[in-house]
Amino acid sequence: MLTNHLPRVTVAHLPTPLEPLPRLTAQIGGPELWVKRDDQTGLATGGNKARKLEFLVAEALQREADILITCGAQQSNHARQTAAAGARFGLDTMLVLRGEEPARMEGNLLLDHLLGAQIIWAGVDPPHEVASEIAQQLEAEGRRPYVVPYGGSNPVGASGYVAAMEELTAQCEKRGITFDHIVLASSSGGTQAGLVVAARATRFQGRVLGISIDLRVDELKAELSQLATATAAHLGLELALSPADFSVDDGYLGGGYGVVSDLERSAIETLARSEGLLLDPVYTGRAFGGLLDLLRDGGFQKHEKILFWHTGGTAALFGKPEVLPPS
Numbered sequence: 385m386l387t388n389h390l391p392r393v394t395v396a397h398l399p400t401p402l403e404p405l406p407r408l409t410a411q412i413g414g415p416e417l418w419v420k421r422d423d424q425t426g427l428a429t430g431g432n433k434a435r436k437l438e439f440l441v442a443e444a445l446q447r448e449a450d451i452l453i454t455c456g457a458q459q460s461n462h463a464r465q466t467a468a469a470g471a472r473f474g475l476d477t478m479l480v481l482r483g484e485e486p487a488r489m490e491g492n493l494l495l496d497h498l499l500g501a502q503i504i505w506a507g508v509d510p511p512h513e514v515a516s517e518i519a520q521q522l523e524a525e526g527r528r529p530y531v532v533p534y535g536g537s538n539p540v541g542a543s544g545y546v547a548a549m550e551e552l553t554a555q556c557e558k559r560g561i562t563f564d565h566i567v568l569a570s571s572s573g574g575t576q577a578g579l580v581v582a583a584r585a586t587r588f589q590g591r592v593l594g595i596s597i598d599l600r601v602d603e604l605k606a607e608l609s610q611l612a613t614a615t616a617a618h619l620g621l622e623l624a625l626s627p628a629d630f631s632v633d634d635g636y637l638g639g640g641y642g643v644v645s646d647l648e649r650s651a652i653e654t655l656a657r658s659e660g661l662l663l664d665p666v667y668t669g670r671a672f673g674g675l676l677d678l679l680r681d682g683g684f685q686k687h688e689k690i691l692f693w694h695t696g697g698t699a700a701l702f703g704k705p706e707v708l709p710p711s
């Protein structure tokens with residue numbers, strides 16, 4: 385294993401299931417669709433951050449931190465899973481969230497409170513700047529803060545997705561299946577960067593396609609290549625990745641981050657009604673909507689096998705229920 389030498393706590397429910405989507409595959413008339421169930425990683429309703437936090441929390445504990453600080457959007461899945469990890473390992477958690485406190489506490493935000501996190505509203509200031517100021521103040525008061533970056537996306541966190549790709553490789557070998565494409569939601573980049581580092585190291589022949597949630601292709605590819613190269617170095621691998629090593633589609637940015645449109649609504653309904661699986665309105669709904677659109681547009685060949693890597697976020701379904709009226 386590429387990550388065996390790194391400090392790691394055990395918190396995620398692994399390996400996550402690898403499941404076929406037979407009814408949806410039949411409904412669209414192929415190609416064969418599968419799903420990797422990282423919505424089932426555990427840690428306060430699951431999601432991709434559980435894998436990253438296994439490595440991040442281990443580093444925090446090694447540094448004898450007593451408080452985790454992270455930042456994100458009002459309905460951040462990453463913030464919710466960081467709060468759960470903090471509670472699980474006896475660390476305080478402070479969440480610096482974008483904007484102002486909303487009138488109603490719903491979805492992830494409700495869970496953040498239940499998990500005992502202290503919440504700071506950043507207002508118009510960039511949350512990561514507020515978080516780093518707070519970390520400095522806390523240090524001056526004798527606390528030992530550990531700052532987790534946006535989305536847990538640094539080389540330590542991305543190592544979780546290096547291990548995840550190795551997990552998938554083992555499952556594929558056992559079941560005798562090879563995927564031509566892995567499709568996932570990509571935003572702060574740690575998930576895709578980790579997968580691509582391991583894909584290179586294990587000579588995976590398929591494509592890892594990130595459906596961008598909020599960045600233009602060039603911006604996301606630049607971030608991915610930097611993060612993946614740093615992640616490889618963190619693991620002791622000699623691997624330099626350039627923007628050209630990443631597949632990204634930014635055709636589904638719509639009205640911007642978190643703006644739910646028919647693309648997400650229809651994707652959520654399609655998967656729910658064909659397979660009984662739940663997506664989220666911000667990340668996986670957009671990414672699966674992009675996948676369905678590419679399928680309709682002939683973006684894949686009928687004989688290929690496609691894996692949708694479900695990165696979680698279903699708690700956010702309860703965060704903005706008014707944007708999801710069933711058709």
Ligand SMILES: Cc1ncc(COP(=O)(O)O)c(C=O)c1O
Pocket residue numbers: 431432460461462535537569570571572573574575576664667668695696697698
């Ligand atoms: C449900 C979900 N899917 C995908 C992502 C994107 O993952 P990454 O930030 O590693 O690109 C996030 C990030 O917050 C998420 O919450």
